[in-house]
Each structure stands twice: as C-alpha cells, then as structure tokens.
Amino acid sequence: MNKNIFEEITIVIVLYRESIDLLSECLKSIKGFKVIIIDNAYDKELKNEIEKKFQIYKYILNKKNIGFSSATNQGIKECDTKYILIHAADCVISNKDIGILLTSHQRYKGCFSTSPTFYNESGKLTYTGGSSFESGRTNKPLELDGNVCVDAVITTTILFKKKDMEEIGLLDENFFLYFDDYDLCRTVKRHNKTVIQVYDAKALHSHGAIKVKNFFKKIFIRNFHFTFDELYYFYKVRKHNDILMKLEKKIPNYLIKSLVNFFLFRFDKVVFYISIILGYLKFKKFLKKVN
Numbered sequence: 001m002n003k004n005i006f007e008e009i010t011i012v013i014v015l016y017r018e019s020i021d022l023l024s025e026c027l028k029s030i031k032g033f034k035v036i037i038i039d040n041a042y043d044k045e046l047k048n049e050i051e052k053k054f055q056i057y058k059y060i061l062n063k064k065n066i067g068f069s070s071a072t073n074q075g076i077k078e079c080d081t082k083y084i085l086i087h088a089a090d091c092v093i094s095n096k097d098i099g100i101l102l103t104s105h106q107r108y109k110g111c112f113s114t115s116p117t118f119y120n121e122s123g124k125l126t127y128t129g130g131s132s133f134e135s136g137r138t139n140k141p142l143e144l145d146g147n148v149c150v151d152a153v154i155t156t157t158i159l160f161k162k163k164d165m166e167e168i169g170l171l172d173e174n175f176f177l178y179f180d181d182y183d184l185c186r187t188v189k190r191h192n193k194t195v196i197q198v199y200d201a202k203a204l205h206s207h208g209a210i211k212v213k214n215f216f217k218k219i220f221i222r223n224f225h226f227t228f229d230e231l232y233y234f235y236k237v238r239k240h241n242d243i244l245m246k247l248e249k250k251i252p253n254y255l256i257k258s259l260v261n262f263f264l265f266r267f268d269k270v271v272f273y274i275s276i277i278l279g280y281l282k283f284k285k286f287l288k289k290v291n
Helices: 020-028 042-051 068-077 097-106 162-168 178-189 213-237 242-265 269-288
Strands: 008-016 034-039 058-061 082-087 111-120 148-150 159-161 195-206
Touching: 008 068, 020 042, 034 042, 034 068, 034 111, 034 269, 042 058, 042 068, 058 068, 068 082, 068 111, 068 162, 068 178, 082 097, 082 162, 097 195, 159 162, 162 213, 178 195, 178 213, 213 242, 242 269
Parallel strands: 008 034, 008 082, 034 058, 111 195
Antiparallel strands: 082 159, 111 159, 148 195
C-alpha cells in the first residue's frame, strides 16, 4: 500500500453514545490515518479513555446533539487533507480496503465518492447502495461481481475529495439523522458526478441501532427525527404532499391513542405517537417559514 495514503486521507467519525469497545474496535483497524472524532454526546470520559489508547488528530466534544449532518460538516471543515473518509463507529475497515477505495476513486473520471461493500458479522452481504427512495429503494443488497455506479449509498463509509464536497455545498443540515445520505447522492447526481460501490473493498458493518440507553428517549429520537427527515426529503424532491396528507389524516387518531395509552400506563406508545405528531408539527412550521 502506498505510504502517501496516510497523508492524503483524514477519517471523520461522528459519535453519539457509542461504547468504548465499539469505538476501539473501529479505531484499531485504521491506525496510521489522521482521525477526527466529533462527539455529539459530550462524553468526556470516553474521550479520555480513547486518547489513552489511540492517537487522535482532533477530538471535538459538542455540548448538544447537533445531528449527524451538522457534525459531519463540522468534521469536514476541520480536515486539511485532499481526501476525506466519513466512517461510522459501528463499521470496521482495513487500511488495505481504504487503499482500494482511493485507487478506485482515482480510476473513474467524474467520480464523487467510493464506498466499500458491506458484510455483517456472519459474513453475509448487507445493504450498501442501490436506488434512491423516490425510485423505489429496497433494503436488498446488490449482488455484485465488480464495481457499480449506484443512485445512492448509505454514508456509513464514503471516500471523497474535500474540494468536491465543498463545491456541492456539504450535507444539508436540516437533516438530523435520516435521509441525509440519499439527499447527498441526489445532489451529487445533479452535479454530473457518480457514486461508486466498490466490490473489492470490503467492510464489516454491524448496522448499529441508536445507542441511547433511555428507552423512551430512544423511541422519541427515532420517530421524531424520522418523521421530519422523511417529510423534508420528499419536500426537496417535490413529492411530499401525498405523505403529508396521509399523515395529517392520522394525527387526530394519534392524539386519541396517546391519551388512551397514557391512562393505560403504556408510556412507550404515548412517546411513539407524540414524537410523530411533533415531527409533523416541526415540518408544518418549516413549510410555513419557506412559503
């Protein structure tokens, strides 16, 4: 592997409530690279423990959870190398496979980003990329026998040039947790660039769930942000009206269900319905602001 690769690539990892074991496993496989960590949970204890075990180029603690898109942009702005690898803590990739991503990126004219092909702990192929949501995206992984240009990839691990990302305007920070990857790839396509899933670059992805320990907070974070992010994504592709109308019809029923479940002490159901209602109201407020 070309030793210059360590001078060409910075790896950005965004955290929120990840365990030290998970993050350590991730960092062990990417030794030698500049690593920038953005922690949205302001976990000082984790920072101290990680910095005892690993050499981290920059470790930034955010006092509040600003979301994945904003934290990723924060990390990108801190980078001073030609290439950036956005990498999730629940993913393990070797230096060799990062090298393959770089070589593939340099090989294809007009390439914006390259992503590895993901497998789970059992060695089973898992989803990396495919069609966009508006084109009928499914969770079925692509059966590849070579590199392929796709409409979209998940941003678990993507390699790109910093200047290319800056030219398209970085990630849309209105997305908090969901749909940002599909929006990014849609923007890339509008700029006549391509997104490549690389067959020979392999990575282990555990597809981790939200790491929040509080059961009710986890329900709220997932459903509140998914509701808004989905509506906002389809607003950007001018297909949000049908989703919005269906949801509006359900809102009165959700209010009734939240009250019934409150008196039945089913507080998880209460949080579920209230989080969707609040996500809906946030989007309505957004629409009022832009119209």
